[in-house]
Amino acid sequence: MAAGLMMISSIIFIIFASLWTCHDAASDTLKPGDTLNSSSSLVSASGKFSLYFYVYNDGSNNNSYLAILNKEAPNNVWIGNRDTPIVYPSSAVLILDWNNTLKLTHQGGDPIVISSAPQTSNISTSVVATLLDSGNFILQEVNSTDGSTKQVWWQSSDYPFDTFLPGMKLGINHKSGHLWSMSSWATYNNQCQGHSLLIGIPMDTNCKSGDRGCFIGLVESLQAVVKRSNLFRLRSPS
Numbered sequence: 001m002a003a004g005l006m007m008i009s010s011i012i013f014i015i016f017a018s019l020w021t022c023h024d025a026a027s028d029t030l031k032p033g034d035t036l037n038s039s040s041s042l043v044s045a046s047g048k049f050s051l052y053f054y055v056y057n058d059g060s061n062n063n064s065y066l067a068i069l070n071k072e073a074p075n076n077v078w079i080g081n082r083d084t085p086i087v088y089p090s091s092a093v094l095i096l097d098w099n100n101t102l103k104l105t106h107q108g109g110d111p112i113v114i115s116s117a118p119q120t121s122n123i124s125t126s127v128v129a130t131l132l133d134s135g136n137f138i139l140q141e142v143n144s145t146d147g148s149t150k151q152v153w154w155q156s157s158d159y160p161f162d163t164f165l166p167g168m169k170l171g172i173n174h175k176s177g178h179l180w181s182m183s184s185w186a187t188y189n190n191q192c193q194g195h196s197l198l199i200g201i202p203m204d205t206n207c208k209s210g211d212r213g214c215f216i217g218l219v220e221s222l223q224a225v226v227k228r229s230n231l232f233r234l235r236s237p238s
Contacts, residue, residue: 030129036094038064042131048072049135055088059189062088066104068135068156077135077163078156080104083192084112100127102139115139115154125150135165170198
């Protein structure tokens with residue numbers, strides 16, 4: 001009788017463990033329904049980068065941030081909620097929900113939406129969020145059979161922190177109007193976006209649309225860069 005009860009208990013435990021595991025993140029990927037919390041992380045295939053939550057004190061508060069860590073340096077090369085820090089110890093959670101929305105949730109606050117991918121009825125594809133070996137965190141539509149990428153809907157490399165990684169761009173995407181730039185910290189202790197931007201700007205400020213000469217320059221105002229961008233073309237994305 002006791003042995004039978006032990007066997008039933010073991011079966012129940014395995015079932016619950018299996019159900020729980022369905023909601024845990026794979027080593028480098030979040031699937032719909034998966035979550036990432038302060039006690040877990042995503043690790044890229046080679047182990048070089050990890051996506052995790054870390055706590056930073058800005059002098060007045062302990063804030064929780066979603067970050068990508070270069071484990072070889074080590075230093076954080078990207079911050080996901082740079083301008084919307086979550087006051088610790090509120091339980092921050094990254095989730096890819098069943099509507100293909102990648103977002104941060106936390107106690108006592110509204111969700112912080114990072115990006116969303118269109119929903120599809122195509123059963124041969126699915127949407128996942130993956131940390132690549134390049135340090136790029138992407139929301140992508142993949143082939144359900146072989147995992148090959150069909151479409152990238154969002155990527156962290158389009159929103160640099162204060163570190164420039166291989167594959168990143170500086171300039172303007174003329175298809176979407178998105179500005180690729182790096183920005184300073186607001187203050188020594190405040191990681192929010194500061195006033196100084198690093199961006200590709202033209203060598204000749206009088207150049208016309210179609211001119212491609214440009215260099216990397218430091219500018220002081222995002223508004224000024226956007227306003228001047230109507231006067232010239234920067235290098236288009238490949």
